[in-house]
Amino acid sequence: MSMKAFELVPAIERGKLTSDKFKAQIESIDVCGKNLYIGTSDCFIFHYCIEERNQAGKIAFHSEKQGHKYLGLKKPIVQIKAASALNRIIVLCDNTVTLLNMFDLEPVFSGAKIKGVVNFSVNDNPIRSNPFSVEVCVALKKKQLQIYTITEDRIVHVKDLPLPEPAIITGIDEHYVCAALNTQYCMIEVETAFIQDLFPYDNENTNPMVKKVTKEEFLLSGPSALGMFVTSAGISQRPPMQWSDNLIAVSCVQPYIVAMNDEFITIHSILDQQQKQAIPFQGGVFMDDFEGRLFIASAREIYSLVPVAFEKQIEALLYDKRVAEALELAENAHKTGMTKDKFMKIYKRIQQQAGFIEFSQQHFDEAQKLFLNGEVDVREIICLYPDLMPSGSNFTRSSPPLHEIPSISILVRNNDSVMETYKSFLRSFLEDVRNTKQSVGLKQEIDVALLKLYAENNSAELIPLLVSDTSCELADCVEYLERYQRHHALALLHKYHGENEKALHIWTRLVNGEIQDKSFQGLEFVVEFLANLNDHELVWKYLDWVLEKNEEFGVQILTQRPANEVQSERLRPDAVIDYLHRFPLAVVTYLEYLVFQKKLEKEKYHTHLAVLYLDKVLSLTKNHGSKKEDVDIARCKLRHMLQMSNLYRVQLILGKTKETEMHAECAILYGKLEEHDKALRILVHKLKDFGAAENYCLVNSQGKEASYRKRLFHILLSVYLDPSYETKDNLVAPAMSLLNSNVADFDTVKVLQLLPDTWSVSLLSQFLSRSLRKSMNKSRLARIETMMARGENLHVKQTCIELQQEPVILNDDRNCGVCSRALTDPTFIRYPNSVVTHVHCAKNKYVCPVTGKLFSTRPS
Amino acid sequence: MSGKRKPDLKVIIMGDFAVGKTSLVCRYIEDVFKKHDTTIGAAFFLKQWGPYNVAVWDTAGDERYTGLSQFYCRNAGAAILAYDVTNPQSFESLWARFMPLIESATENCLKVVVGTKIDLLENDKRDITVEEGRKLAQELNEGLDLSKLEGDPYFETSSKNGANVKEVFEYMFQYCLPLTGQQKQKYSSVKKDIVDLYETDSNSPRAKKACC
Structure with a gap:
């Protein structure tokens, strides 16, 4: 009963x-x-x-x-x-x-x-x-x-x-x-x-x-x-x-x-x-x-x-707080012949009412389910909590009221732990509701309430809330965040509302240690923010401060800019380089950024970077206490730069390097000047690095025709065999290995001319047989190509003859295949499938306009 | 209850007072063993068997409802005659009281004799032997072709531990509404969530023959 x-x-x-x-x-x-x-x-x-x-x-x-x-x-x-x-x-x-x-x-x-x-x-x-x-x-x-x-x-x-x-x-x-x-x-x-x-x-x-x-x-x-x-x-x-x-x-x-x-x-x-x-x-x-x-x-x-009336029955049950029975009755009420819409409307309201009853009895799981199913207006719940509604909200509770709870303080009765459970309920409820259709139009209320709840117990979710699409308005949130000293969150809120200056102000204070907030990640965060900030005036304003703090981080503001950023006068490379003079580390990084990443093809930057690299190497070598690895790294960088770029002023660098023992660099520079003989001589005689010499030939002939490569290898060979150099006997072995190398490429006749007459044939047998085979192969390939070309030619001729063999008869009876009008012009089009059309009716010579047949588009 | 669709099979359970008829049904339908109040008049359960609906009517054993039992028997396709293996009187009742009632069921109603409370039986202390029960079952079903089924329509069950309970019902269902092994698999609970792309729907027209 x-x-x-x-x-x-x-x-x-x-x-x-x-x-x-x-x-x-x-x-x-x-x-x-x-x-x-x-x-x-x-x-x-x-x-x-x-x-x-x-x-x-x-x-x-x-x-x-x-x-x-x-x-x-x-x-x-x-x-x-x-x-x-x-x-x-x-x-x-x-x-x-x-x-x-x-x-x-x-x-x-x-x-x-x-x-x-x-x-x-x-x-x-x-x-x-x-x-x-x-x-x-x-x-x-x-x-x-x-x-x-x-x-x-x-x-x-x-x-x-x-x-x-x-x-x-x-x-x-x-x-x-x-x-x-x-x-x-x-x-x-x-x-x-x-x-x-x-x-x-x-x-x-x-x-x-x-x-x-x-x-x-x-x-x-x-x-x-x-x-x-x-x-x-x-x-x-x-x-x-x-x-x-x-x-x-x-x-x-x-x-x-x-x-x-x-x-x-x-x-x-x-x-x-x-x-x-x-x-x-x-x-x-x-x-x-x-x-x-x-x-x-x-x-x-x-x-x-x-x-x-079943509404009354339900009302009575709800009044007695018999929620389960009320809902069961409501579920069965649609059998009374209501329209579905009307029923759903009533049913939802009952669920909401039931939800508030469960809510008031602290049955939060049930309440949450009912609120969600009943699609309750979240403001109805938020407004029960003091101070959580946005101050500007003009929300009034539904009438007739869904519940008799004036405020949760009545339910809580000054019991802090109960208050806490109510707040955590609201939190989890709002988190569930957020980004569902129930939150449409109420995002501000939800986000503000969540922000206040998070701020209050210093929850980790506060930051994600502000970073992603948030609807928190400034007015009361600022006050709330300040009250609970959530400085980083406050800065993020400012940032979200476009008040970058205020946000930066807070962050500088955090970095300087004037205020504390554990959720703040430190200088890296500010750098990242500035790197993505498109207000260049503001970037400029804080750049100096960051560079003073940490040069390497600071320069990231300049180098890690968004790819599609609009350029401005403020961040013009020239101006930046001028400005960065005070910060040697930063300027190198910035130039590297310009040269390697942005691939700016400006002689000035390339030379500047090369000079800086060189200076670094020189200063390191001069300083005898410096480690060998550091020197190697620096030289490696320099060599890479010299090899990679073609834009710097070679003479300038060469002038500086010549005075030092930096042979490898010199070789590269000579290579740039196309003085291959000099370069290779350095590699062979000074450095005795035959591998590098071979590699030099390959690198410098990259993208050039075969003859250029042959010439380079020939120069190398002649360097090996240069009789003017006293230790020439020592170079017979590398010369032989070069001749037998797979990568090397030679003009055999020239090589034979160059080789000393004293060398035995057996010494050269490998090279000679290889060369012979190669040239034989070439000649045969050429013959095959010739014959194939001839064959193709014959084939085309045959097709042509076949096509022309039959006459195309045009008389008064023969009309255009497309427009069916008489062919009066002296010129006409005939497709390979014997379709005849006007010249202007043939739109595409590869597609038959009548049958749609595709003809080969290969030029024959 | 869904009175809208007529069940495909009506099963009735009869037997003396307190032999455990309701417990037997509950064990089968809900798979629980709990205390039941005396059934008043009759109780009703619906069970899915493959594509079929089976209505299981649990009657009251009390003698004052005998008149009603005959009424509830009407159109039953199968009947369970339950007796308490620890109570020979309840076996006698099957002869005396319930055999006449079954007359009003369908002509070829399958009668299954079921001994209940087998778990209470202590060794060697049997008043009704298995042979006696089996004999009754055979006599009751004289004239029915049970050759397709395995064993006689006689079972000894325990609703307390579930022994033989499922077998009783499936024995009857298989007799009255035979399912092929394929169907059984198809309707078994696990299969329900799986879409079988290779399943051949007998209703759909045969695949067209490919042209040329």
Whole structure:
């Protein structure tokens, strides 16, 4: 019994019946539209008109007596049934069914009646559907049922249905009659009169009942106060329901079954057969549902059982903080025939309300789920927390209110740990909501609240919040961040709002140690920021400060600029280099950046860099304490620079290097001046690095024709074999290895001329045979190429002859293949597939305009 | 409950008071063993068997509901006649009370005799032998072709430890709504989440023959 599904409301005001000279007891009632008929134990029929009124959300009835009629039999009126289509009421009194006029309660003129009747039932879904007739099943005193069709003033007998024993109660739907006989229930098919026994009952303890529930399904009162569902097929599709004893009446208003006994009205759900509500009600004599409305009569009073609107039921449950039940009811409420949109709207609101209840009870998981599902306006939650809403917000809480919580301080009651749990709930909730569709348009509120929460307990998420797309506005956040000394966050906020100067100011103070913030990463961060800052004035302003702090970092501001940055006068390389004179490390790095990364092809920078490199080497060599590795690294850099670049002033550098022992560098420089002989001589004689010499030939001939390379190798060979040099014998070995080398390339004739006559053939055999083979190969390749070219030529000629072999005949009958007009011009186009067109109709000579065939685009 | 679609098979469980009928169903449907109140009238369960819906009706064993049991028996495709192996009286009842009730089930209703509470049986202290139970089961199903099934329609179960419970139901389902091994696999719970690209849908028209 978890809910209040129905409310008992008087249908006819108390005391009204008595005042209307109503003496006996109510025996039966019927309601049809606004008409209420009462049959009494002393054979009176009263006719009232009732009106349902909705007064401030409560249903109330207003009734007015229309008339009454005494049937003159001194017997109780057992059954009344209105047949509005006929303007008649069907009355059972003294075992006789008669018809009365619905309005003046006069008997029909024909006086039609059925005698010997115990009980009758009306078929709501008759098979023969004459709208101006009513099908009725009557149970007679003898062992028989009868089917009648009742029209305005006639009662027509349709069929007899014999029974094994007399029936007490009947119910009819479509073409099945369900009847309670003396000792058992049975289902009778009207067409065939086939009787199917259902189950026996004990007629001493059980009051038999037959109530139509749904199409071809009846509810019967079984043994031991069970409510049994039976279909027309004689089987049950639902489990039975447990009622209490002394049942008086049963009714059905979807989705509920209402049962009345001498003390209570109980309400079961037809869906799960569980009892949902019980209303104390004593002395009930009659209950039935009429067109979905339930009316109950005690001896002298008539009530209606009004279904409580499900919103109200839910409201009541929520008021009792029975959230789970409320939600379950709400979920089932869409069965009441609401549109989906309307239902979702209501359902969401219920979820929100439920969420606030869970929230107030600190059931945060449930609350969060409900808030998310209910798509609550996050401001509703944020505004409960003091100071978390942006100061500029003009949000007002929803009306009618979703909850009764003025502020969480009421829920917290100065308990700090509780406050903390509430705050952490808000945090996790906002984090979940952020970037979902629920946050659309509310980003500012969410972000500001999050920022304040993070700032307060110095959470690590504060920084990511500000770095990514944030909607925090400056006004109150600045104050909050200052209060909790989140300097770095504050600077980030400034930066986000474009106030870079303010941000930089804070960061300089942090770097200088004037203020502290653990989340600040130090100078690197500032450098990175400045490197990406496109306000060059500001960069310039802070550049000096950073360089003073750390030259190597500082120069990154200049070298790690975004690739697509707009150039400005401030950061023009010349100006920067001039400025950087004070910082020798920085200037080298910057020049390297210009030369190697930006690949600026300006002699000035290249020379400058080369000179700086050279100076470095010179200073290191001069200083005898310096390590060899450092010197090697410096020289390596220099050599790389000299080799790589072609732009520096070679003579200038050469002049400086010549004075020193830097032979390798000299060799490179001579190479640049195309003085290969000198360069190679240095390499061979001074450095004795034959590998480097060979490499020199390769490097310097890169990208040049083969003859140039041959010339270089030839020079090298002649250097090896130079008779003027005293130690020439020592160079025979490298000369031989050069000759036999795979990479080297020679003009064989010249080599042979150069070689001393004294050398034996066997010494040279490898070189000679290789050269021979090479030249043989070359000659053969050339011949093959010639023959292939000739073959191709023949092939083309053949095609050409084939194409020209047939004449193209043009006459008056032959039209252009594209425009189908006559070909009048002397020139025309013929495609290889014999399509002939105008010159102007042939758009593409490789595509046939008629068939779309592609012809080879290879020039033949 | 889904009264909308008619179940493909109705199974009814009958037997004397407190032999453990509800426990048997609960063990099968929910796979739990717990205390149950006396069933009032009847209770109802739905079970998926392959593509079919099976309605399992658990009746009340109390004698005053005997009249209802016959009613609930109507149209049952299979019936479980349950007795308590520790209580010979409950076995007698199957003869005396429940055999007549089954008349109202379908003509070729499969009757499975099930001994419950086998876990309570101490060694050598059997009042009803396996042979007796098997004999009853054979007699009840005279005229039914059970050759396709493995063994007699007689089981001894324990709802407490789950022994033989699944077998009882699957034995009946397999008799009334036979599933091929393929179908069984298809509807087994694991398979449900997997899309089988090679699955041949019998409804779809056969693949067109390739032209030329």
